[in-house]
Amino acid sequence: MGLPVPRSLTSRLVVTAVALVAVVSLLVGTVTTLGMRAWLTHRLDSDVVALTRGGPGGGGPPGDAFGADGRVRAVFAGEVGQGDVVTSTSTGFQQTRLDADVLAALAEAGDEPITLELPGLGDYRVARGREPRDGLTMVAGLPTDDVDEATMSLIRLEIVLTLLGIVVAAFAGTAVVRRQLRPLTEVAATAHAVAELPLDEGDIGVTERVPDHLTDPRTEAGQVGLALNQLLEHVESSLSARHRSEQQVRQFVADASHELRTPLTTIAGYTELARRRGDPDTSAVALAKVEEEAGRMTALVEDLLLLARIDAGRPLAAEPVDLTRLLLEAVDDARVVAPEHRWRLVLPDDGEPVETTGDEQRLHQVVTNLLTNARKHTPAGTTVTVAVRPDGFDVHDDGPGFPPDLVDTAFERFTRGDASRHRSDGVGLGLALVQAIISAHGGSVALRSVPGDTRISVTLTAHP
Secondary structure (H helix, E strand, O other), rough: OOOOOOOHHHHHHHHHHHHHHHHHHHHHHHHHHHHHHHHHHHHHHHHHHHHHHHOEEEEEEOOOOOOOEEEEEEEEEEOEEEEEEEEEOOOOEEEOOOOOOHHHOOOOOOOOOOOEOOOOOOEEEEEEEOOOOOEEEEEEEEEHHHHHHHHHHHHHHHHHHHHHHHHHHHHHHHHHHHOOOOHHHHHHHHHHHHHHOOOOOOOOOOOOOHHHHOOOOOOOOHHHHHHHHHHHHHHHHHHHHHHHHHHHOOOOHHHHHHHHHHHHHHHHHHHHHHHHHOOOHHHHHHHHHHHHHHHHHHHHHHHHHHHHHHOOOOOOOOEEHHHHHHHHHHHHHHHHHOOEEEEEEOOOOOOOOEEEEOOHHHHHHHHHHHHHHHHHOOOOOEEEEEEEEEOOEEEEEEOOOOOOOOOOOOOOOOOOOOOOOOHHEEEEEEEHHHHHHHHHHHOOEEEEEEEEEEEEEEEEOOOO
16 A cells, blocks of 8 residues: 555645655765765774874873774784773773784784774774884774764764754745645636536626736746636637527527418418318419418528528538629529619629639529519619629629618528518528528628618639
8 A cells, every 4th residue: 555645736746845855865964974984984094004103192091093092902923912902991091901802803904994893892993004013013993983973973963954854844845835826726716716607508708717917928827827718718708609699599490480470371361261262263362372372481491491501511512613604694684583673794804704613503592692682672773783703793783772780780590671571571581591602612791881882792712
């Protein structure tokens, strides 16, 4: 079973900081201890070498040599040796003869100081004199107790300081980290406030935002706050778009129901009339009216189905279309249908036909809808001009134009200038179909209308 892992960012940062302090303290303590012990051992070795040369203490009291208390000196003549150990007492120093076991251990000493364990005395740094005198070899040694005690004192001090440093680092690190992470806490509070908002229905405005002082992109917390604000703006715009879409769907269903109810009511009325009277003339009139209203409903349903298919992203045909020929035929048809209007077709100066790629049947429907709209909503004698451009075409008329309050919504579905919804004005899907079809072709439609100057510009991708 492993150690528990801190979950909060504050805990992880504090644990990391404390661990770094502990590791650094351990490394510094280890290096310091090793260096201090090496220096003390070197000093002790210098005193041992001096003793082998008759240095501090000579054969009497140890003097001020480092670690001299407990000094041993022995003289060897071949394999035979004798020596003594000097120890301190309450009255001074006492010299004690070395027994055979200690002398045997000292006999292993070399020219360089080494550590030996002398029986009954402990660990010593001992060395052999390098220059024998009169066939006698001097061996001297000093105890390592002072070095060991100094080293242990240093280790104890380092442990205390390390523990104290860890405690200080833990408290100071917690305070500093919490202070530095306070902006993230405020950002999280904003996120929690947004999470508590009811976003499942209605027109919801996400008004909560991260304060400006927490959106500085030069800091990590500021980057988080700025990203959250951008996310909230995106969510707010998406919710607004969803609400608008829901409202449009509701309005669309209401308008479609209204438009279908009128012909259905007419059909029901004429059917009831024919059933009650039963004479041939009344039945013929009723059947004609039923056929007319059925055709009207069929056209409406087909337009709605086309809009639904385009909204669903179904691709249209992509084939070469001679836009010039299509417009020419549409203008000729309009002259026959509405001879009381003046119809003009303006071709490019170079006289070259303009071609595009798309669904010819749907593009023909676009042109027909635009010309029909111009014919129905302008008085007799109005001049309607269709101008062919390399990237599309314009439909211009000098009629009264669109009502000012209708210009911005002219391409919305079921939009009509006549609020009474008289059937002779259509159902308000003509321009909506125009925009939907052109958008499906990757183009755009623009409207500019003032009294005496109304222009609808259709832009397509031209292919010479």
